[in-house]
Amino acid sequence: MPDHSSNSNEVDIEFRNATKRFENVVAVDDVSLSVERGAFFSFLGPSGCGKTTSLRLIAGFDQPSEGDVFISGASVVGIPPHKRPVNMVFQQYALFPHMDVAENIGYGLRQRSPKPDRQDITRRVDETLEMVRLSGYGKRRVWELSGGQQQRVALARALINHPTCLLLDEPLAALDRKLRREMQIELQTLQRDVGITFILVTHDQEEALSMSDRICIMREGRIVQSGSPRELYDEPLNRYVADFVGKTNFFDGEIIEARDSAITLKSESGQVLVGVQPKKAAPLVNGSRACVAVRPEMISINAADKNVGDDSIALHGEVMNRIFLGEHSEYLVATVEYGEVMVLSPKSVENSNRSFAPGDRVSLSWRPESVLVLGDT
């Protein structure tokens, strides 16, 4: 993880109870958040949850209906986009079709007053082209470039202005998988090099997890949870987050006992499940519905006849499918109690002669203290 200790705690972007309403939709609903200077921050959420609108509030294309948006400690409500010290990389790049690559990149400099002289612009455009590894492409027309190259031009066009904060709206969505991976790494490196705040919008959880310092998970205009990738993965506050971040098996039930954070659930089939509640989650009460969330890698898979420890929860079933993933094997097991369950079994375990084939009868178990009980919201 990048080290921002040199300028930590200084807040770059802040929302205070920001709400954005369109005629009959509330696109952003009472959102409060703050992004530290130099952080790599992501908005993550499904389509239509208000990610783009949040970015547009920062860029100034939309103004909040209520609440306040701050950049570097000053409220920017009412300030038009061309007077804000942030720049945006658009989802479809929005490169100017009637200008060549160099003219596109130099556009921001040419808007300044006083306008920098021609040599100065040329020099800085060349430097920026080099930074995004496009030296020599200055005279190309923008539509002659590949998707990845256009993406880099869009990036260069924003970065040349030295914004305090770079806004990226699903910048990699249009790229193929391999290029996307490359660009993710490039973006991360770039962010570390230039040292400015990056705010990324994505609906790809893998992308958000691998790139960001902090992630804000949104649903229907509201923040559901925000935290570091680790926090979100290990301590999701509710089922929505657990489902969104990584793969999870959910076992539903009704709470029959809630003592401190230890919760006991009973499923419809009568199975008793135990787990702990995340520390920060709203307390759950007896009789309410909840679920036990078990990450696939927390489940151990054994032959059906093998005994498991008493304190473990066990399910029984039949292997339906096994996918070999190199370091892991992924099993899909049809259980008697809960239908399909996904299990991730590490190579070390696999090697010790405990791999299974479709049709094998197995039992699944996990330690109750390692799983979370989550409410729906």
Add this chain to the structure above:
Amino acid sequence: MREDGKTNFWLTAALLAPTSMWFLFMLILPLIVILVFSFGERAAVGGYAAGFTLEQYANLPSRLKAFQNTMVIAPVGTLLSLLVAYPLAYYLALRVNRRYKLILLVLVIVPFWTSLLVRTYAWIFILGGRGIPTLLEFIGIEGVRLINTPGAVLVGIVYGYLPLMVFPIFVSLEKLDKTLLEASSDLGGSPLKTFMQITLPLSTPGIATGCMLVFILLMGEFLIPAFLGGGKVFFIGNALVDLFLQSRNWPFGAAVSVTLVVIMLITVTLYMRLIMRGKTGRDESLM
């Protein structure tokens, strides 16, 4: 291979036939007829008598005024139409709520549902003695004459040709990717700079098309100058009406027509050169 080439030839010919016929009968033949006429002589009772003489062309200077008027008022009228149409098209394409866009667009063409003749006639009353001049007298401005001036003709032109200019510009502004405008303002471009550097350049195809349409049609205009220019501001079109219908001097009329066609060919070619220059885009469409 040769056999193949032959079938291809006939196939191509067959496919091209409708277009070729159209060009031949609607365009080339009438032009040839006019060209032939223009070298002929006026028959004693009017009309055309066969012959070969350059007399008609030698006589062209007698219609110099008509040529001058057309060559000045047509470009000026085109420019004025552009100046009036652009803000309207801009407003319709970029500012109006989507819900009202269609209604407002229809309103632009509604006047076209009645004949231009009737509508231009209306302007005679508006600009004539009992129209605007009378209103001006009420506020103490006396002796203003509007009708039968170049100004009146220009007003008629802008009025009559507005939709023709508005539509191509509207289409090219409509097609404009709005995120480009946001990108420009994001990069520090003020609204005015954004307009000058993004909106205007990207709508030039529409401007070019609109101007060409209006200009070409204006060069042949005769109704508006006849009504609003009185006998004072007349176009080549008026001269032609006179020559073909009144004095029945067909060969001279033909010579004037040929000259007009040549002038148009030259202007339009130069114009196309101008707008196609520097246009290396993959989008070669005219709007």
